Amino acid sequence: MDGKLKYKKSTYHLYTFLVSKMIGSLGSSVYTFGISMYILSMTGSSLSFATNLLFSIVPRTIISPIAGLIGDKVPRKWLVLGGQAGVILTVSILLLYTWTAGLSLPAIYVATLFNSIFSSFSSVAFSASISNLVDEERLQKAMSFNQLSLSVSGIGGPIVGGMLFGFASMEVFLLVFISAAIITLLLESTMNFTLYKKPVVASAQKETMLQSFKAGFVYLKTKPVVRAILWTALWLNLFFTCLSVGIAFVLLTNLKFQPQLIGFIEAAAAIGMLITAIYLATRSNLKFPLVVVKRSTLLMAISVILVAVPLLFSWSNTVNFIYYLVLMFVAGGFGVTTNTPIGVIMQTSVDEEYKGRVFGIVEMMAMSMMPLGTLIYGVLYDIIPAQYVLIVSGTILIAIVLILLRGSVIRMAHPELEDKRKMNILEEVEG
Known part of the structure; x- marks a missing residue:
């Protein structure tokens, strides 16, 4: 691919990255707000709220280095899209469960656990791929766009979530999150994750997973x-x-x-x-x-x-x-x-x-x-x-x-x- 085409594709990545991150972060923020308010209103317990938070944080802490290790061994686009698909599947199953049996605290905990695991793979793989998506001269812009999407979700998530929580059911919150995640998946699937990838020298020695992790x-x-x-x-x-x-x-x-x-x-x-x-x-x-x-x-x-x-x-x-x-x-x-x-x-x-x-x-x-x-x-x-x-x-x-x-x-x-x-x-x- 010649320089002009690569630069054009890099520009496409830059703005697709902004839109996908903004939609995904906003959907996640609305979902998190709704689930948090639901737990607190249903149980009145800060312990139940903290438990859901732990089901989100602890798996990410454990899985992140494993996700990074796998991301160095397989195409990172597979991990990004696979992790995003796993998130969609998890929340879709929670939605079906809610329709059939009603939303419950154990179901939320299980969904939060798997959501955290799948999003860890997607997040780590995407973070490690940014320099392959965008030319070095615009890396600062790409990282700024990432912060921009987080700030928009930080402002808009609680506002939209607060408006919905007053009159919409929890199924609406789940549908908003699923819709945002599907749009994010579709946008990320159009990206070339090897556009600016530098050649990697293949190791002559076959490493085990533990050896690779130590490396x-x-x-x-x-x-x-x-x-x-x-x-x-x-x-x-x-x-x-x-x-x-x-x-x-x-x-x-x-x-x-x-x-x-x-x-x-x-x-x-x-x-x-x-x-x-x-x-x-x-x-x-x-x-x-x-x-x-x-x-x-x-x-x-x-x-x-x-x-x-x-x-x-x-x-x-x-x-x-x-x-x-x-x-x-x-x-x-x-x-x-x-x-x-x-x-x-x-x-x-x-x-x-x-x-x-x-x-x-x-x-x-x-x-x-x-x-x-x-x-x-x-x-x-x-x-x-x-x-x-x-x-x-x-x-x-x-x-x-x-x-x-x-x-x-x-x-x-x-x-x-x-x-x-x-x-x-x-x-x-x-x-």
Whole structure:
């Protein structure tokens, strides 16, 4: 395929990727909202809600590295489409069960379990394939489109779900999700997952699955920058849970905000994500992406500390509302300026034959910290004043970023910065 045709196909992938991700994420967000509200209204139990959450998180944590390993051995398009088909089949069976026997809690748990397993294969394989779908010059735009779709679903999912939940049955929620998943499957089936795939040197030695899995970790040892990003992401996911668990707790329990106002504040973060994703999608590639990651994560850590400020002073409800509205809007933007460059670095730094395993490890590390962080902070907020939890967590986050993304790591990622520094020193000496 000549250059013009490849570029044209890459453009098609870019916008098909945006539409498919947006539809799929929105459908999933509406479904998740409806199921969550159904469980809480049916049982009135936060334990039942948390159990469904565990059935979603734990399988992804276990399956992701296996999905990545398989993605390095078989065509990733098969895994993407197969995983998506598995999700459609799972929710379709749940719909049929609901029509015949009525929706029940065990049926929801089973559907959530299989949904999580199938979506793990699809998600990991797709993430590892982005650099094969789009030319390197537009990788930042592709990663920004991914953040854009997540922000749209974050805003639209609860709105659409809230409108439907008042007067529509759960079957409608299931049909919305199935319809969105089918459209996503059809769009992804038109993509060429090997358009920009680099040739892979075949190994002369036949590896077992265990040897191949270990090879992924051995490979990470040869990539200090990628390894630093992974460890940073691991600890950030643990300590940033203080915000996802604590913001609603602070607003509702400490400051006595109405639920409607809390909804506006949480939506502000999604709007901040949306605007920042659009900005990054329209601008040229960042020159030093890891520098941007370090600065934005430091600002996000400072944002965690700033959440505690109204708890230390007696401000009016109006001032508090405006303060948190602005803070969450900015924090949402920082999240995009962290995740987008990380995505670009991972896509360009990891060799093709290891991408599946590395992205599987990334997802495993990210997902494993969520239940642990939720448990830890759920206990801490009950026994320690929220302002102290937030200030200490924010301080730890700043230390993590400064240690794991220290200057030597930045210079390894961007050697030209070291050359520039040496030139400045030389000019100073000569001058």
